Amino acid sequence: MFHQILCRELSLLAFNRRVLAQAADERVPLLERLRFLCIVSSNLDEFFEVRVARLKREQKSLPTLIYDSGSTPAETIAAVNEEAHKLIQEQYQLLNDILLPELERENIFFYRRNKWTNEQRAWIEQYFNRELLPVLTPIGLDAAHPFPRLLNKSLNFVVELEGEDAFGRTANMAIVQAPRLLPRVVKLPENLCNGADGFVFLSSILHEYVYKLFRGMTIKGCHQFRLTRDSSLLVDEDDMTRNNLRIAIKSELRDRDFGNGVRLEVTDKCPEHIAQFLLKQFHLQENELYQVKGPVNLVRLMSVPDMLSRNDLKFKPYLPSYPAQFKKNRQILNEIAQGDILLHHPYQSFEPVVKFIQDAARDPDVVAIKMTIYRTGENSALAAALEKAALAGKQVTVVVELMARFDEANNINWAGKLEEAGAHVVYGVLHYKVHAKMALVIRRENGVLKKYAHLGTGNYHQGTSRIYTDFGLFTADPDITRDVNDLFMIITGMGKQNPHKKLYSSPFLLHPMIMQRIERETEHAQAGKPARIIAKMNALIEPKVIDALYRASQAGVQIDLIVRGMCALRPQVAGLSENIRVYSIIGRLLEHSRVYYFENDGKQDVFISSADWMGRNFFNRVETATPIESPKLKQRVIEESLTLALQDTFNAWQMDGDGNYTRVQAGENEEMQSLQNTLLNRYAA
Known part of the structure; x- marks a missing residue:
């Protein structure tokens, strides 16, 4: 059955696929590509903590609920996990097959344990003895030591043991949690790397010297894992009404790191029996297990570009200009x-x-x-x-x-x-x-x-x-x-x-204003007048607005939507949305502004707003939309956020009716256009 509204979670994963494309883009400086790869991991962490967690709660409490996309919570979770597995597999493949070899060609190395020189090994062992050994606390699993309560997104290790300890105990398994204060990537001294920039993963160091935590025991295996938990703040209704809200939330924050599990990450070398043991501990299903070829937390690689003085491999720095209207010594x-x-x-x-x-x-x-x-x-x-x-x-x-x-x-x-x-x-x-x-x-x-x-x-x-x-x-x-x-x-x-x-504000008049403006453009198109809507935002998923845009398109209104992230509207569908085009710009800067343009028979109504076109922004938040009335400023907003965006052939993607995106390409004889580069050059200090 064809549904006119796409799944918002799959749309958000599609956004992260566009971010991952930046990591694969050879036009982007190499260390910035590594940074984009890490941004995908950071985004996916929040995706599981918030959106997948919500789906799991609704699957439990409202299993027969039908979303606007036509799917139940269980069906949505299955589709999301399938797509997320593909995306994460592509992410690690990009890291291992392309980015790490390219970094090595630039004399930036991530040393595996079997590649350590004797000098490196000696330095790393000293580092372990000095920085890790004093702060690590192994927990042997037995009747007196139940499985520990692990922090959300913490780096942990399952250690398989054999032998008898000082107390005569014969526990065969232990858990080691790496404290968050420890860096996940350690930079080696240059003299140990022949002048190159060398790094080792914390996980590699711990794997190598974990035996020092279990003197006299035989280490049969050491396997890293990471659990993502539900991080929603579910403040009790009574607490919010009875107590000071600040006190209620402060109390709830203490438990945020210990919500229900939603995703388990292990390496591809983790044995099946260990993976199954962990799934059972966290009450997770098979499709919630993510086996990755590399470190289970790529977010921590985000620090690497900042640890390197390689400006040739980073975006050229820029200084924002100080607006000419303001004199620094005047009020x-x-x-x-x-x-x-x-x-x-x-x-x-x-x-x-x-x-x-x-x-x-x-x-x-x-x-x-x-x-x-x-x-x-x-x-x-x-x-x-x-x-x-x-x-x-x-x-x-x-x-x-x-x-x-x-x-x-x-x-x-x-x-x-x-x-x-x-x-x-x-x-x-x-x-x-x-x-x-x-x-x-x-x-x-x-x-x-x-x-x-x-x-x-x-x-x-x-x-x-x-x-x-x-x-x-x-x-x-x-x-x-x-x-x-x-x-x-x-x-x-x-x-x-x-x-x-x-001023238009939510939850009062902002949604009615948007609906009325769309309807007015629809009426103008039906009357043969010029009719145009252009809107730029982070997300578009509100069903009533989407339906109104479909009706406007069918009446002949030309509609361009510049939506960075989630978009549940289907553009370019025959009989539904032929006159709607959806673009997404993913680049060096995060496109965050919300701008609404309505032709209004040549009067050009323009608003800047804090609100995306989402139900929460219209009905559950206090938001504002401000008219830009000065003709000069209005034209600036139109050009700098809308016109240049629609001309972008460098960072722009266009969406089809199934939610897929393809890069916008410059014509054969056209010069490539970039919204962000144009404005960075225009306003350079």
């Missing part, structure tokens, strides 16, 4: 008062956003600062500026989203610091994540309070602002700043929403 608020200012990160520096809050914290005329924090980083200059503003006696209100996945602990820490400084800290809205990116500064000018706002598509995170593409708008527009203030009021307080004049 940013004064510049914003002259008119809207648009920033495009990382091509343009994120520093003006930081300075916006820092200036406000120092300005004696600023009376209040309000800001959302979703992801901000451990050493955030923005959060530090908010802390200083609160200590200076300003009215500081911070909406800290404690449920930002995998940033919960960091956000809890900042929430505590800000509360101690005297800021009003609100933990979002119960049952609704606050994902909107907005900051508001209120300053007294000539006896009147004036508002200044920043609204963005990305997080207030200085680290990701250097590798994620995002837009940010500074504005003193009285309608937008009023809307922003009203949204803060209903988040932090109680009451109904005032009708917004320009």
Whole structure:
């Protein structure tokens, strides 16, 4: 049976296949290819921790549930595991057959145990005795030592033993867990590698010297494994309503590393009886076993490029330009008062956003600062500026989203610091994540309070602002700043929403706005008027929006969708979506901005937003979509995020109706175009 909506999990695996293609792309510098290979592993970790874990929970609680794709949880899990096995096999094949040999040609070696020289072996043994032996704790399995509770994604070893120990025990198996503080890849001194860059895996070191943990015993085998667990935070409803949400989440975080198992990784040399023993321990099925040809954790290879001073094998560094509208010695608020200012990160520096809050914290005329924090980083200059503003006696209100996945602990820490400084800290809205990116500064000018706002598509995170593409708008527009203030009021307080004049927000009017705009383009096409929709986002899976886009396509609306990750819509299907094209751009930078364009009979409505077109963004989160009204800024957004993306023949992929992707190629006589390279060159400092 043909279903009009694709499986979101298979679509996400297809995205990771496009990332893996970057690791195979010879146009990409070699160490960056290794980094892309590691990104795939990192992405797959989260995929299993979150999405596969959810499927398994639903298989248990709602086994007859039918997803929009037409599959049950069990059918989806089977399809996902089958595709994931293929993807991971291709990943290790790429590592072993292509990347490692190419690295060796560049004098970068990962030494196997049987290739160690005597000098290397002596140094490695000393390293083991000094750095590993004191911190390793072997657990012999017997009646007094049950199978240990292992941390999520930790590196572990099953050691098969023979013999009798000092107590007369004859346990035949032990578990050794490698502490997380230990590096998984160790760099050898250059003098031991004939001037080359040499590395050994921690797993190789432990395999070689594991016998030192079991004196007098015979080692029959040593096999590495890694368990991925369900990492969802399932905070008890009673805890959320009865207790402080920060306390409830902090308590739940302690158990995150010990959720139910969802995937077991072992090497291809692991004996069958060991693999079956581990599957039984973790209550996993055969198709949840992943046997890999190499280390069971490629994520830790991510550190290798940074350990090497080989700029010839990395992307050429770039410096974001500091926007010309801002003078570093002038208050940013004064510049914003002259008119809207648009920033495009990382091509343009994120520093003006930081300075916006820092200036406000120092300005004696600023009376209040309000800001959302979703992801901000451990050493955030923005959060530090908010802390200083609160200590200076300003009215500081911070909406800290404690449920930002995998940033919960960091956000809890900042929430505590800000509360101690005297800021009003609100933990979002119960049952609704606050994902909107907005900051508001209120300053007294000539006896009147004036508002200044920043609204963005990305997080207030200085680290990701250097590798994620995002837009940010500074504005003193009285309608937008009023809307922003009203949204803060209903988040932090109680009451109904005032009708917004320009801003659209979830869970209130954003989804209806998108539906109405699509319907309007449909009506224009039916009336013979120009009709066009272009949207750029990270994911598109919301069924009602997809159905509306299908109807628009059938009416003749030309629709281009630039979706980096998951896309459940089927493009280019006869009778359904002939006029819809779906593209994905995967490159050096992570395409993160959300931009919506509607032709509107030549008026060109353009919005930047924090929201992808997903059910959670429309109905279970607080999000914003901000109109870009300045003609000059509107054209910048259209060109830099949409037009250049649709012209990309370097990093772009096009999707077919079955969810498969092929690279977009330049024509025979056409010059190759790259969205990211064009903007990196345009905005180079």
